[in-house]
Amino acid sequence: MQRDDNEFMDLPENIKLDEDEYILCEFKLVNTIHKEAGTFLCILLLFLYANSKNFGIGVFWLVMLICCMVLFFIFLFQSIKTKKAKKLYVTNKHFITHDGYRTDIGNIYFRYFDSGYSWVSFKVELCFYENKKFLFYCITDEKSNEYMNLIKTIHDISKNDRFLQKHLGYYVKQKLIKQ
Numbered sequence: 001m002q003r004d005d006n007e008f009m010d011l012p013e014n015i016k017l018d019e020d021e022y023i024l025c026e027f028k029l030v031n032t033i034h035k036e037a038g039t040f041l042c043i044l045l046l047f048l049y050a051n052s053k054n055f056g057i058g059v060f061w062l063v064m065l066i067c068c069m070v071l072f073f074i075f076l077f078q079s080i081k082t083k084k085a086k087k088l089y090v091t092n093k094h095f096i097t098h099d100g101y102r103t104d105i106g107n108i109y110f111r112y113f114d115s116g117y118s119w120v121s122f123k124v125e126l127c128f129y130e131n132k133k134f135l136f137y138c139i140t141d142e143k144s145n146e147y148m149n150l151i152k153t154i155h156d157i158s159k160n161d162r163f164l165q166k167h168l169g170y171y172v173k174q175k176l177i178k179q
Contacts, residue, residue: 011089014100018093025090025153027146029097030139031083036076043068078127078134085136090153095128095135103130105157108176129173 017023047065086098095103109132113125124147127137140147155163158177 012098012100015089015096015098017091021091021093023089023091024157025088025150027088027090027138027150029082029085029088029136031079032139033076033079033083036072036079039075040072043072078137081134082136088136088138088150090150090157092157097136101135103135106177107131108135109173110176111173 011017011023043065047061050061084097084099085101089096089098093105095105095108107130109129111127111129113127123139124142125137125139128135138147138150151163154176155161160174160176160178162174
């Protein structure tokens with residue numbers, strides 16, 4: 001849904017655009033807090049089950065539990081930030097979230113994740129960063145119109161041909177606009 005006329009956008013009152021700035025794309029962000037809650041419950045149940053069966057919960061189990069909890073809190077933090085952002089508005093100058101956070105396009109990095117191999121993959125995740133600081137992620141079907149429009153819009157403003165590739169390169173944080 002590419003729109004050139006800001007009159008038709010449902011912008012929150014806290015978002016003010018510069019005089020020569022206009023919205024190119026709007027993308028609804030989906031969070032996965034329910035997955036983090038499920039993961040936490042599974043880790044807890046596994047630990048409680050092992051403890052109740054007098055399974056030797058030694059150093060290995062304790063280290064594994066601590067590592068799982070650290071990962072859990074990292075993912076939870078990312079989900080909360082994405083839930084807070086709600087929507088992404090891509091303008092000709094900035095990425096703006098629904099809560100009013102504005103990031104200059106020149107400071108944005110992205111990371112691409114695929115949910116599996118190409119024959120089973122149906123969801124992709126694009127994580128966006130302001131330099132090294134996590135901003136939010138976009139999870140969607142890579143064949144959806146919204147995702148295709150987001151990728152096309154980002155490519156148009158960044159001129160980064162990596163966005164035109166079928167898979168964007170896994171796990172590597174890349175600068176949106178190469179200079």
